Amino acid sequence: MSVSDNSIQQAILLGNVDSISKSVNQLLHEGVAAQSILDDQLLSGMAIVGERFKRNEMFLPQVLMSAQAMQTAIDLLKPHLLKDSTALKQQTVVIGTVKGDMHDIGKNLVRIMLIGAGFEVIDLGVNVPAQRFLETAAHHRASVVCLSALLSSTMNNMKEVVDCFRGDPDLRQTKILIGGAPVSREFSKAIGADGYAPTATDAVEKVQLLCQ
């Protein structure tokens, strides 16, 4: 086997945890660099998943399975990536549904797609107070904070989070992306966020742009 084989990519597309574990371990055993496995097969596999999901050729269950396979592979690669000082450090994204809102389907989908795209994701869950976003972003040195809300009544709590970050001298440069049914590009600008994503795949693309 070599890194040019697409067995890992296939395992990602099929969400096959057993197969991906075997393939990753075999490549590592053969001396292939962990970073190369990540870049050349895993990320490209998840990029295909994202595209297919966008085109309604893959659906939530398949995306969840792919993300699970991706996470399995990343867990196997992590010790090797940490050893390699030249390896690209994973960027961290903090994600959560804002205070007062318990909806998590959209937020979970974005989390899954972000993991699939190779980000380290800290999921704070639902009903998250502004201060918790701030503390977690500081602790993990997050590159991007993603805020979700499904309700018109709770989307205004996004502004509180943005204001907290902008008022903190150490965290005011942290990029903030918002999403959820009632929010819009205009709302994002109005509250001083750095971007708005209407879908999960858009969210990944926006996070990638914000991290550049």
Add this chain to the structure above:
Amino acid sequence: MSGRMQVISALQRVETARVPIGEIGGGYTDVIIKALLGADYQIGSDAAFQNHLKVRQLLGADIVGARVLGPPVEVIGIHEDWRTDIYSDFWGACYTQPPDATVQLVTPIANTPAELEAWQAPDVSKFDKSLIHRWKTDTDFFVLATLNAGFDLGYELLGFERFMMWTIQARKVMHAYFEKLIQTNLKLALMSVEAGADGILIADDLAFNTGTFVDPDYLRSDYLPLLKGMVSEIKKTGVPVFLHSDGDLRSIIPDLIDCNIDVLQSCDPNANMDIPALKQEYGRDLVFMGNIDVDLLASGTVAAVENTTRNLIRAARHGGGFILSTSNVVASYCKTENVRAMYAVAHKELT
């Protein structure tokens, strides 16, 4: 013409002087009812029934939603993080409601496919159907009995991600699970009809704004045949069947027609579900209900609500087959002046 007849006319594709209007399920939250009724808001015994009656009379609604009621939830503990009650419902799942937030699943009915396979649906035969009977005998609203089927309730009881993964990882177990849920809800539907329901609303979210949660082919092979069987049994009693699902359902509308659904409710404009366009394509086979965005009622102006409602009525009323409602229910965060405006336009826009 009574509210009941307004809705029946729409179902029969008869255009009445005004379009029928009303909400599914509870329709209006208590916060909204209180704000709309002001000093007329009642407290004490029988208050819930009286307040729901008065708010519909005030707005001029034609529909009331009601349920066969199970036993009260049982408090089984306190949530560590939120210090709120954890309660168990008759299906066996446990929930809590954190302060200022909506209900959240704490313990699913199963953590493994084997547990789900062993799970038994509750016996609903002794449930209380008197509320449906009361609405039918004391009022002339169209009584729309609300229940579920297998999909939406299925992931509420299991948790969304677990449910979705198991549709692939434990396909046979999930099929059996759908069957159990649908059989139980069918019993509730038949009890509702016996109590006097004019229609059955199956609340079953199958999609989000960009399409169905799962592959339509999976729905066609593993789920919709079961739903079709449920609808067929309900329709033997002579009542129409409404289906509520959020999201973009356009890829499966012909399948829903094949299931003999009479009315498709929600039709959220944010999910590209435009009633005038849908009616043009499928109006012979389906009645459409909904299309007023809840967020418009929450953040729009009265003028915007009036314009949207007026334009929708003018584009969708021709030949019946249309019922005006929000795309969900009137949520607590909606502005009362917008709710009043939406209903007032429906009563002013006459043929």
